[in-house]
Amino acid sequence: MPRERADPGGPVEEVFWAPTIVLTNSVTNLPQGNLNFTIMHSFGIATDGVQDLFGLDGAANIRFGIDYGVFDWLSVGVGRSRFDKLYDGRFKANVLRQTKDGRMPLELALTGNVGVMTLENGFEFTDRLNYGAAVLLARKVSDRLSVQVAPMVSHFNTVFIEEDTDGAILEQKNTHLGLGLAGRFAITRRVAVLAEYLPVFGERSDGTTDAFSVGLNLETGGHVFQLFFTPSSWLTEQHAIARNTDQFFEGDFRFGFNVNRVFSVR
Amino acid sequence: MRYALPFFLLLLVSPLQAQVYMTEGGRAEFTSSVPLHTFTGTSDRLAGRIDLAEGTVDFYLDLETLDTGIGKRDKDMRETLETDQFPFAEFFGTLATPFDPASRAAQSVRVQGTFKLHGVEREVEIEGTLQQTADGLRVEAAWDINLDDYDIVPPRLLIVKVDEVQAIRIEATLSPENS
Numbered sequence: 001m002p003r004e005r006a007d008p009g010g011p012v013e014e015v016f017w018a019p020t021i022v023l024t025n026s027v028t029n030l031p032q033g034n035l036n037f038t039i040m041h042s043f044g045i046a047t048d049g050v051q052d053l054f055g056l057d058g059a060a061n062i063r064f065g066i067d068y069g070v071f072d073w074l075s076v077g078v079g080r081s082r083f084d085k086l087y088d089g090r091f092k093a094n095v096l097r098q099t100k101d102g103r104m105p106l107e108l109a110l111t112g113n114v115g116v117m118t119l120e121n122g123f124e125f126t127d128r129l130n131y132g133a134a135v136l137l138a139r140k141v142s143d144r145l146s147v148q149v150a151p152m153v154s155h156f157n158t159v160f161i162e163e164d165t166d167g168a169i170l171e172q173k174n175t176h177l178g179l180g181l182a183g184r185f186a187i188t189r190r191v192a193v194l195a196e197y198l199p200v201f202g203e204r205s206d207g208t209t210d211a212f213s214v215g216l217n218l219e220t221g222g223h224v225f226q227l228f229f230t231p232s233s234w235l236t237e238q239h240a241i242a243r244n245t246d247q248f249f250e251g252d253f254r255f256g257f258n259v260n261r262v263f264s265v266r
Numbered sequence: 267m268r269y270a271l272p273f274f275l276l277l278l279v280s281p282l283q284a285q286v287y288m289t290e291g292g293r294a295e296f297t298s299s300v301p302l303h304t305f306t307g308t309s310d311r312l313a314g315r316i317d318l319a320e321g322t323v324d325f326y327l328d329l330e331t332l333d334t335g336i337g338k339r340d341k342d343m344r345e346t347l348e349t350d351q352f353p354f355a356e357f358f359g360t361l362a363t364p365f366d367p368a369s370r371a372a373q374s375v376r377v378q379g380t381f382k383l384h385g386v387e388r389e390v391e392i393e394g395t396l397q398q399t400a401d402g403l404r405v406e407a408a409w410d411i412n413l414d415d416y417d418i419v420p421p422r423l424l425i426v427k428v429d430e431v432q433a434i435r436i437e438a439t440l441s442p443e444n445s
Contacts, residue, residue, distance in 0.1 A: 001288075001315045003354050006328035013341055031337035189345060222338050264335035 011097035022213040023240040030069030033266035042256035088115040132238030150180035154238035172205040192217040212248040226258040284442030285319040292438025372397040
């Protein structure tokens with residue numbers, strides 16, 4: 001009896017190892033029935049020195065989240081971040097899957113995130129809302145190398161005009177357009193390096209800078225640990241684009257980590 | 267004579283007449299243990315062919331169709347089995363005990379042949395049952411394999427090592443080849 005592969009043109013395996021890269025989503029989605037529990041953490045500025053134990057004493061933002069694979073191509077999730085006491089709901093839909101036989105050379109996914117700031121400040125509900133959306137285009141170039149390009153938009157229903165310590169007026173914009181550029185290079189089966197760059201295009205809030213992050217992916221069976229240095233203390237895409245004010249290459253970066261743990265709930 | 271035509275037609279469609287049975291949708295399952303935990307991987311893409319006239323038994327499974335319920339674990343399994351290089355688990359052998367195709371009872375049988383996994387071939391004897399049913403030829407079998415015998419290094423989950431002995435189970439209903 002001749003031997004034939006069951007699905008020779010099936011999707012390639014894991015373009016990225018986790019549903020997130022550093023601050024942004026990767027095209028990798030959860031298989032149907034899988035639940036991913038995520039802890040994201042970023043500390044204070046690492047270059048503040050040993051007095052603050054390289055940022056570990058600094059104010060940390062933490063996001064706890066769960067995402068669930070409704071289908072192999074669709075996941076939904078919720079999370080809660082410490083900063084702004086932010087609750088967010090999100091989805092990721094894989095529209096195209098890169099195939100092993102090359103018939104489809106790219107992976108295409110859409111993501112959306114709606115955040116609700118719950119600080120007690122007298123705002124109306126609609127004033128508290130913020131949104132992030134992205135089109136993720138990625139390719140697993142080889143077993144070692146994957147790349148991703150992601151046009152994205154961030155919108156805040158409410159922004160502020162502030163005065164800094166020098167008396168200068170700082171004006172925030174409601175909407176920011178950005179591009180997520182990311183890559184992963186596997187050093188071994190279990191270890192990969194990550195890089196992510198989020199340039200903002202067009203108008204931007206005063207002080208907003210482009211976030212550049214680097215990190216390590218460590219895979220141990222059901223866990224994926226991501227250790228990284230990033231300038232951003234914000235942990236959702238819409239905030240990372242619009243609210244980051246620190247610059248990696250000026251030494252303003254902080255240590256952070258993501259822990260991803262996958263469970264089967266079928 | 268007036269009953270002859272219906273009789274011959276009945277013979278043509280009866281699975282009892284078939285000598286060769288095939289499936290591409292059998293079920294294969296392995297059970298793996300780590301300390302304090304057991305998990306199962308399954309596939310419904312087991313392919314098989316049994317020729318009762320020749321007494322041959324031929325089965326194979328595309329290992330990438332095995333699903334343990336967690337995508338990350340599936341990926342680990344495929345890397346451990348090196349499925350890019352060795353995509354199939356295969357058995358080819360012969361019936362070593364008699365089987366009466368006219369009986370509808372489940373009959374214990376033993377097959378002898380070569381089991382190939384991870385590029386390593388080993389001679390094995392497997393016990394199971396064969397049964398003629400209205401849908402075709404029903405096969406059930408279970409046996410253990412030792413990963414070390416097939417040059418497979420059991421994966422580790424942190425410091426916990428997956429047991430080298432894996433319990434294998436297959437079940438399938440094979441249809442007459444030309445049905």
